[in-house]
Amino acid sequence: MNQHLDRATAAAGLAQTARDLYRRGWMDGTAGNLSARLAEPAHAALITASGRSKGSLTAQDMVAVDAVTGQPLEPGGPPPSAETSIHAAVYRTVPGCGAVVHAHPPHATAVAVLAARDDRDAVRFTDLEVIKGLAVPDPTAISVPVFTNWLDVRVIGSDVAAYLTTNGSGIPPVLLIAFHGATAWGPTLDVARNRLECLEALCQLSLLTGQYPARTEMPIRGA
Numbered sequence: 405m406n407q408h409l410d411r412a413t414a415a416a417g418l419a420q421t422a423r424d425l426y427r428r429g430w431m432d433g434t435a436g437n438l439s440a441r442l443a444e445p446a447h448a449a450l451i452t453a454s455g456r457s458k459g460s461l462t463a464q465d466m467v468a469v470d471a472v473t474g475q476p477l478e479p480g481g482p483p484p485s486a487e488t489s490i491h492a493a494v495y496r497t498v499p500g501c502g503a504v505v506h507a508h509p510p511h512a513t514a515v516a517v518l519a520a521r522d523d524r525d526a527v528r529f530t531d532l533e534v535i536k537g538l539a540v541p542d543p544t545a546i547s548v549p550v551f552t553n554w555l556d557v558r559v560i561g562s563d564v565a566a567y568l569t570t571n572g573s574g575i576p577p578v579l580l581i582a583f584h585g586a587t588a589w590g591p592t593l594d595v596a597r598n599r600l601e602c603l604e605a606l607c608q609l610s611l612l613t614g615q616y617p618a619r620t621e622m623p624i625r626g627a
């Protein structure tokens with residue numbers, strides 16, 4: 405069940421989550437962006453402003469945007485995250501999505517670099533218990549897509565929307581962006597953050613055990 409929040413609650417949750425992830429070293433140097441759906445106006449989300457240190461955000465560092473288009477709803481305010489189009493792509497294609505979390509966790513980002521160098525468009529994880537944290541129908545194996553880190557972020561958003569539309573439900577609620585970082589989503593901010601933690605743990609374990617994910621055998625992109 406998704407919980408669309410009032411603005412003050414959403415802002416406090418975003419700031420707290422950003423602080424936590426910053427302290428872990430997942431949001432260094434202004435990296436990362438977080439958003440949560442608002443109860444009103446309809447179709448609105450609150451997202452972190454662009455270019456702020458994510459370790460010390462306040463309510464003034466949050467921007468209301470249209471969750472479907474990503475357009476700011478309050479002209480004159482600070483610019484929303486440069487990656488708002490990726491958040492909007494998730495909101496408009498995943499029913500019940502209440503929050504999106506993007507960070508640069510070190511192991512997930514390392515896997516995103518290795519995958520891109522290997523020219524993979526997905527990485528496969530098998531057997532690890534933590535897959536169960538991603539709420540997939542078959543927790544024995546998952547394929548996580550790796551998107552090209554286009555300079556024009558709107559193209560990443562289009563790619564993500566096309567992937568989510570084509571692959572529908574049952575796919576893991578996480579993705580990697582080549583040479584860049586990781587994104588997760590869920591019905592609430594806490595669930596989205598937990599899922600990002602699961603992806604980071606998967607990547608860390610795979611690198612620690614020398615089992616850097618095998619090339620996916622599952623079709624990951626639309627035909």
Ligand SMILES: CSC[C@@H](O)[C@@H](O)C(=O)COP(=O)(O)O
Nearest residue numbers: 433434435436437454455485486
């Ligand atoms: C350290 S620069 C990172 C940015 O380019 C981007 O990838 C990022 O995660 C934060 O962008 P932002 O516009 O602050 O939301």
Ligand SMILES: [Zn+2]
Nearest residue numbers: 435436507585
């Ligand atoms: Zn980023």
